[in-house]
Amino acid sequence: MTSEPAIHAPQKREYAGTDTTRRPWWRRALRWETGLVVVLIATVIFGSAQSSDFLNSTTGFYIGLNMGEIAIMALPLTLIVITGEIDLSVASMLGLSGAVMGQLYSEGWPIALAMVAALVVGALGGALNGVLVARLGLPSIAVTIGTLTLFRGLAEIILGARTITGFPTSLTDIGVVPVPGTQLSYSTVIFIVLAIIFGVVLHATGAGRAIVATGLAPEAAQFAGIRVKRIKFTLFVLSGVMCALAGILFTLKNASVSYDAGTGLELNVVAIVLFGGVSIFGGRGTIIGVVLSVIIFGTLLQVLTQMQVQPEVQNIIIGGLLLVSVILPNGAEAVRRLRARLRTGPHLAWGSRSQRPVSSSDSSLKTTEEKR
Amino acid sequence: MTTATSALGTRFARGGALLRAREVGIGVVLLLVFGVTTLHNHNFATASSVQQLLSGAALIAMLGVGETLVIVTRNVDLSVGSIVGLSAYIVGDLFKDHPGAPVILGFVVGIAVGAVIGAVNGFVTAALRVPSLVVTLAMLYIIRGLDGLIVNGVIITASNVPNAFIAIGFRTIAGIPWLAIIAFAVVVIVGYAMRSFRSGRDLYAIGSNPEAAALAGVPVGRRVFTAFVISGSLAGLAGALFLALHAEVDVTAGTGYELLVVAAVVVGGVAIFGGSGTVVGAALGALLLNTINQALVASRVSAFWNEAIAGALLLLAIAFDRWLSLRVVRGLRSAEGAHRDL
Numbered sequence: 038m039t040s041e042p043a044i045h046a047p048q049k050r051e052y053a054g055t056d057t058t059r060r061p062w063w064r065r066a067l068r069w070e071t072g073l074v075v076v077l078i079a080t081v082i083f084g085s086a087q088s089s090d091f092l093n094s095t096t097g098f099y100i101g102l103n104m105g106e107i108a109i110m111a112l113p114l115t116l117i118v119i120t121g122e123i124d125l126s127v128a129s130m131l132g133l134s135g136a137v138m139g140q141l142y143s144e145g146w147p148i149a150l151a152m153v154a155a156l157v158v159g160a161l162g163g164a165l166n167g168v169l170v171a172r173l174g175l176p177s178i179a180v181t182i183g184t185l186t187l188f189r190g191l192a193e194i195i196l197g198a199r200t201i202t203g204f205p206t207s208l209t210d211i212g213v214v215p216v217p218g219t220q221l222s223y224s225t226v227i228f229i230v231l232a233i234i235f236g237v238v239l240h241a242t243g244a245g246r247a248i249v250a251t252g253l254a255p256e257a258a259q260f261a262g263i264r265v266k267r268i269k270f271t272l273f274v275l276s277g278v279m280c281a282l283a284g285i286l287f288t289l290k291n292a293s294v295s296y297d298a299g300t301g302l303e304l305n306v307v308a309i310v311l312f313g314g315v316s317i318f319g320g321r322g323t324i325i326g327v328v329l330s331v332i333i334f335g336t337l338l339q340v341l342t343q344m345q346v347q348p349e350v351q352n353i354i355i356g357g358l359l360l361v362s363v364i365l366p367n368g369a370e371a372v373r374r375l376r377a378r379l380r381t382g383p384h385l386a387w388g389s390r391s392q393r394p395v396s397s398s399d400s401s402l403k404t405t406e407e408k409r
Numbered sequence: 410m411t412t413a414t415s416a417l418g419t420r421f422a423r424g425g426a427l428l429r430a431r432e433v434g435i436g437v438v439l440l441l442v443f444g445v446t447t448l449h450n451h452n453f454a455t456a457s458s459v460q461q462l463l464s465g466a467a468l469i470a471m472l473g474v475g476e477t478l479v480i481v482t483r484n485v486d487l488s489v490g491s492i493v494g495l496s497a498y499i500v501g502d503l504f505k506d507h508p509g510a511p512v513i514l515g516f517v518v519g520i521a522v523g524a525v526i527g528a529v530n531g532f533v534t535a536a537l538r539v540p541s542l543v544v545t546l547a548m549l550y551i552i553r554g555l556d557g558l559i560v561n562g563v564i565i566t567a568s569n570v571p572n573a574f575i576a577i578g579f580r581t582i583a584g585i586p587w588l589a590i591i592a593f594a595v596v597v598i599v600g601y602a603m604r605s606f607r608s609g610r611d612l613y614a615i616g617s618n619p620e621a622a623a624l625a626g627v628p629v630g631r632r633v634f635t636a637f638v639i640s641g642s643l644a645g646l647a648g649a650l651f652l653a654l655h656a657e658v659d660v661t662a663g664t665g666y667e668l669l670v671v672a673a674v675v676v677g678g679v680a681i682f683g684g685s686g687t688v689v690g691a692a693l694g695a696l697l698l699n700t701i702n703q704a705l706v707a708s709r710v711s712a713f714w715n716e717a718i719a720g721a722l723l724l725l726a727i728a729f730d731r732w733l734s735l736r737v738v739r740g741l742r743s744a745e746g747a748h749r750d751l
Contacts, residue, residue: 125668169724169727169728173728173731174731175727175728175731176675176680176681176682176727178485178671178675178681179671179672179675179676179681179727180724180727182668182671182672182675182723183672183720183721183723183724183727184720184724185668185720186716186717186719186720186723187716187717187720187721187723187724188720189716189717189720190714190715190716190717190718190719190720190721191717193713193714193716193717194713194714194717197713301665304546304549304550307546308546308547308550311542311543311546316540317540317542317543318540347557347558348557349553349554349555349556349557349558350554350558351554352550352551352553352554352557353550353551353554353555353558354554355550356546356547356548356549356550356551356552356553356554357547357551359543359546359547359550360533360543360544360547360548360551363539363540363543363544363547364533364537364539
């Protein structure tokens with residue numbers, strides 16, 4: 038009688054575990070994304086309570102204008118983080134591609150060709166990351182810290198202390214006017230289109246499943262016939278191209294470019310991806326979550342700026358939000374664990390010694406299964 | 410398995426040989442960079458130049474030691490740069506408000522600031538089981554924000570700091586800078602603890618396999634917590650030394666150090682996914698990165714080229730280290746025979 042709950046408790050949890058893994062992705066994801074939606078609604082309510090001008094179509098335009106490039110870079114990073122890797126060179130690639138475009142344009146290249154060149158540079162830079170991580174098997178966090186420095190350095194070599202301006206006004210207008218017929222900035226529209234494509238690829242195609250499988254268990258994925266290395270390589274190239282696109286938009290939006298464009302944005306992009314519920318250990322994450330995360334960050338920063346809150350406080354709020362967002366789900370788990378331990382604790386203490394290793398090895402099996 | 414081969418095998422198989430080989434690799438690259446630069450510019454090998462090298466590397470080396478403790482347990486601490494900035498400013502502020510405060514108090518306060526933040530990092534990571542990369546990234550923002558609020562545009566300058574404190578930043582003993590001696594002491598103490606103390610070995614066990622370590626009776630949570638507290642404390646100490654070295658602190662102090670430290674640690678052969686690596690390697694990695702930076706300056710390379718070359722060399726160092734460790738593994742395999750391969 039006394040030992041019964043002790044034996045049953047872990048079993049119950051085991052069923053709960055299998056249940057979670059068998060639910061369709063959207064239901065499992067729903068819980069996190071529901072939380073994000075609640076936070077978003079709260080932010081919007083808070084914002085409109087602060088200022089009557091907040092619920093205004095221009096607010097949406099400015100949020101999109103401020104967040105567009107970061108949001109575009111967050112999409113490929115989401116996929117990379119899901120495969121269990123990371124790309125910290127994104128902001129440096131934004132700077133490098135902008136520098137390439139600016140330099141070529143100032144040398145008399147047609148702007149369209151300069152943009153293509155910037156995208157090619159993005160692909161090459163991404164390929165360098167991809168070769169080092171996927172082919173040579175070097176840790177991506179170290180490699181991309183290296184290319185973060187390298188790309189920024191190349192931008193510095195290209196532009197030196199110069200700032201390139203004088204881009205065609207028909208293009209730099211994207212920094213001031215919305216897409217005709219809407220109230221959205223050009224970068225927002227591009228982001229929306231890309232987000233839909235990324236979402237479909239990740240959640241509804243074999244390639245997307247392969248990406249998730251790669252992150253969950255690289256070796257098992259390899260044995261299942263998934264080309265893990267090729268997937269990782271492709272994603273890094275994709276990331277490079279997307280960051281180059283962000284670099285082009287960033288340059289046109291500001292109508293100028295210098296070598297230090299976008300310095301330090303990598304941490305913002307990483308923060309947004311993680312806040313969107315993408316697991317840093319790989320294998321878990323949704324595009325919807327990241328899109329919500331982008332909107333929340335953008336809205337919050339807009340509210341704080343309108344309230345004329347100091348940038349330092351904005352930093353504290355961003356950090357606090359990120360911290361709370363990871364503590365909440367894990368904290369609930371920790372409380373559950375603690376309660377379970379309190380419940381089973383006395384039984385374990387009374388039970389015979391031989392029971393203890395059995396129950397603990399059971400729980401270890403469970404955790405490895407859950408991980409997979 | 411004959412006795413001869415198995416004896417050879419076990420001798421080599423004890424991670425120590427492999428790790429030592431990695432540190433030898435960094436040492437070789439270090440000497441190479443140093444030698445080539447000296448050929449270009451003979452002043453690079455002078456005492457004052459070497460002193461500069463050591464002082465500059467000391468801060469990153471100290472942060473690298475703390476970071477190693479954390480990374481070995483399969484975690485990461487990205488908040489060290491922000492801790493350096495906050496600690497440096499708080500210590501500076503202390504001396505500004507209390508000009509007569511003893512020098513030692515500066516260090517105590519700096520370490521305390523770091524220890525408190527490290528404890529927060531450690532508690533959230535270990536007790537709430539939140540991925541440390543996210544926790545410390547969030548703390549990076551939070552501390553930087555707090556720092557900005559405290560600084561509020563007021564910069565600490567050399568006139569605010571007692572001379573005895575600044576002296577630590579440039580004084581030498583027998584030609585060796587104080588900073589380097591302090592960093593060396595930290596490396597020796599922590600290195601010894603990591604190698605010989607049970608708690609130190611526990612860190613490696615946790616990093617190799619957290620579940621197995623827990624089952625083997627290692628107090629995983631407590632050890633990870635301690636690793637973060639030590640990392641934070643060392644970052645706090647580095648903050649106080651930052652003040653001594655630069656004698657000037659504004660809101661940007663320590664910005665970007667986190668990536669520099671992780672780079673140094675990884676170059677130093679510490680596995681980013683935990684379980685292996687030594688603080689000696691991390692310190693050598695910091696010294697190598699700083700030597701590369703100084704070498705570029707000494708070679709009169711245009712300042713615009715510095716960052717790109719530093720980045721390329723960092724990638725080369727990572728690749729070289731990988732190549733070296735693969736070679737060591739291959740050597741072990743041929744020494745042990747194919748049957749022990751799996």
